[in-house]
Every structure is written in structure tokens, then in C-alpha cells.
Amino acid sequence: xxxxxxxxxxxxxxxxxxxxxxxxxxxxxxxxxxxxxxxxxxxxxxxxxxxxxxxxxxxxxxxxxxxxxxxxxxxxxxxxxxxxxxxxxxxxxxxxxxxxxxxxxxxxxxxxxxxxxxxxxxxxxxxxxxxxxxxxxxxxxxxxxxxxxxxxxxxxxxxxxxxxxxxxxxxxxxxxxxxxxxxxxx
Amino acid sequence: xxxxxxxxxxxxxxxxxxxxxxxxxxxxxxxxxxxxxxxxxxxxxxxxxxxxxxxxxxxxxxxxxxxxxxxxxxxxxxxxxxxxxxxxxxxxxxxxxxxxxxxxxxxxxxxxxxxxxxxx
Numbered sequence: 290x291x292x293x294x295x296x297x298x299x300x301x302x303x304x305x306x307x308x309x310x311x312x313x314x315x316x317x318x319x320x321x322x323x324x325x326x327x328x329x330x331x332x333x334x335x336x337x338x339x340x341x342x343x344x345x346x347x348x349x350x351x352x353x354x355x356x357x358x359x360x361x362x363x364x365x366x367x368x369x370x371x372x373x374x375x376x377x378x379x380x381x382x383x384x385x386x387x388x389x390x391x392x393x394x395x396x397x398x399x400x401x402x403x404x405x406x407x408x409x410x411x412x413x414x415x416x417x418x419x420x421x422x423x424x425x426x427x428x429x430x431x432x433x434x435x436x437x438x439x440x441x442x443x444x445x446x447x448x449x450x451x452x453x454x455x456x457x458x459x460x461x462x463x464x465x466x467x468x469x470x471x472x473x474x475x
Numbered sequence: 476x477x478x479x480x481x482x483x484x485x486x487x488x489x490x491x492x493x494x495x496x497x498x499x500x501x502x503x504x505x506x507x508x509x510x511x512x513x514x515x516x517x518x519x520x521x522x523x524x525x526x527x528x529x530x531x532x533x534x535x536x537x538x539x540x541x542x543x544x545x546x547x548x549x550x551x552x553x554x555x556x557x558x559x560x561x562x563x564x565x566x567x568x569x570x571x572x573x574x575x576x577x578x579x580x581x582x583x584x585x586x587x588x589x590x591x592x593x594x595x
Contacts, residue, residue, distance in 0.1 A: 359590055373582075434559075467542065
């Protein structure tokens with residue numbers, strides 16, 4: 290996998306992507322990687338859709354995806370959940386869906402594919418990948434700083450590392466785009 | 476978060492209440508006589524707290540702070556380090572609705588954030 294930034298001189302208003310926001314880079318993905326990411330993103334969508342249906346968080350990973358907003362006030366916490374929970378879940382499903390939609394064609398191919406990223410798409414990607422890392426960390430028992438990722442199954446460890454690398458690369462893309470926007474500002 | 480650096484100094488916050496506080500101080504004294512100002516519920520100061528977690532990368536957390544709270548890079552980095560070393564940092568204060576909106580945005584980014592009453 291490779292994350293490629295658009296050269297900074299191209300980060301102008303003329304470079305408008307089809308899905309909203311300016312084109313800020315691209316990600317080159319192997320079919321194997323795309324298949325794993327599509328599978329994970331589909332599982333994420335099911336996990337969140339189940340949470341929407343059930344209405345409470347019995348799964349510790351879902352609890353981490355949808356934290357309590359008030360630690361010491363159950364009444365305000367409940368009120369918050371009534372007003373925010375559905376929208377938050379639906380947006381998170383949207384992040385996972387962006388990944389699934391973009392990567393499904395690559396997963397079906399037998400050669401590496403390039404996915405172009407606008408600012409809006411990259412924002413979905415970086416948050417969708419962050420959510421996947423939270424769930425995988427929960428499954429590996431990473432709860433506090435210092436918990437060892439190497440304690441998990443080897444397959445999960447590799448995934449966790451790959452997703453960290455992607456998160457960092459996408460942050461760099463988005464930061465470069467923000468910096469370019471600041472420089473362009475009058 | 477990974478990595479070790481010394482704890483940060485005093486923490487600047489996004490101060491949505493600053494103007495109102497200045498007004499309150501000015502309004503509090505009329506001709507040398509103090510009077511009690513009735514505080515509307517919407518003015519009770521609340522804060523948003525972001526808590527440490529072992530999963531999100533330091534670069535990601537600093538970027539989220541910078542982007543969402545429109546902080547400069549050194550301030551965003553300092554607050555990220557405060558979360559990492561002290562376990563929590565206060566990112567903004569203001570009325571409850573504002574703090575809830577910030578919290579919802581932090582949850583969208585996968586950060587662990589809560590709303591609290593500001594310490595008095």
C-alpha cells in the first residue's frame with residue numbers, strides 16, 4: 290500500500306474532486322489489502338447497525354465507539370444518548386461505507402488499484418480507520434497505555450499496524466492540505 | 476498514546492466565555508456597589524474534557540485538536556501531550572449545548588470526550 294500526496298502547488302481551488310472537497314492525494318492498494326479492508330468495513334457497518342437496532346451497548350467495542358458523554362450525571366447522559374446516538378451511529382456507518390464503496394472495485398480486481406482522495410473522502414477514511422482500530426484494539430485487549438499489541442493474534446497485530454500506518458499517512462495528507470489552505474488565505 | 480515527553484506548562488484553552496466573563500466583571504460593579512447578577516442557565520460554564528486512550532496515534536489526536544478547535548500547531552501538540560501524560564485535558568469551555576456539540580464531534584473522530592461542569 291502507498292499513500293501519495295498531491296504536490297502542494299496543485300492543492301488549489303481548481304483541483305475539485307467529484308465527491309466534494311479538493312483532491313488531496315491518492316492511495317494505492319493491493320487487491321488482498323482491499324479485500325481485508327472491505328471485509329472489516331462491512332463488519333463495522335453490521336456492528337453499528339446492530340447497535341442501532343438493539344439500542345444499548347452490550348459489546349465493549351461498541352461502548353468505546355459510542356462513549357458516555359457525562360461521567361457523573363446519568364440523567365444528562367441518557368438525554369445526550371437520546372438526542373445524539375442515532376446520528377452518531379449513522380455517520381460512523383457512513384465512514385465505513387465510504388471505505389467499502391471505494392475499495393470494492395480494487396478487491397474484485399487482480400492488480401493494485403488507485404483510489405483518489407478528496408478532503409471529504411479522506412476525512413471519512415481517517416475516521417473509519419480510527420473506528421476499526423478501536424474495535425481491533427478491544428478484541429486484542431488493549432485497554433490502557435502500555436498494553437502490548439503483540440499479545441493479540443498475529444493476523445490482528447498486522448492489521449492493527451497497517452491501520453495505524455494508514456491513519457498516520459492520511460493525517461499527513463490532510464495536514465498538508467490544511468497548511469496549503471492557510472497559505473492561500475489572504 | 477505512544478511516546479514520552481515532559482508534561483506541558485499552563486494550558487491555553489479555547490475561551491468561548493471570555494467576552495461574557497469580562498462583561499460579567501464589568502456589570503458586577505455599579506458605582507462601587509456590588510449587586511448579584513442573575514445567571515441564565517445557558518451561561519453556567521461547562522467544559523469538554525478529552526481523555527487518554529491507548530489506541531489513537533499522537534499525530535492523529537494533535538491533528539483532530541488543531542482541525543476541530545482551530546488551534547495552532549504548538550497548542551494542539553501541547554494539549555495532546557497533556558492528554559497523554561496527565562490522562563485528560565480541557566479543550567474548551569462555554570455553554571452546555573456548545574460543549575455537547577464539541578463532544579459529539581470528538582466521538583465522530585473516535586476520541587473519548589465528556590462534558591463536565593467547569594470547576595469553580
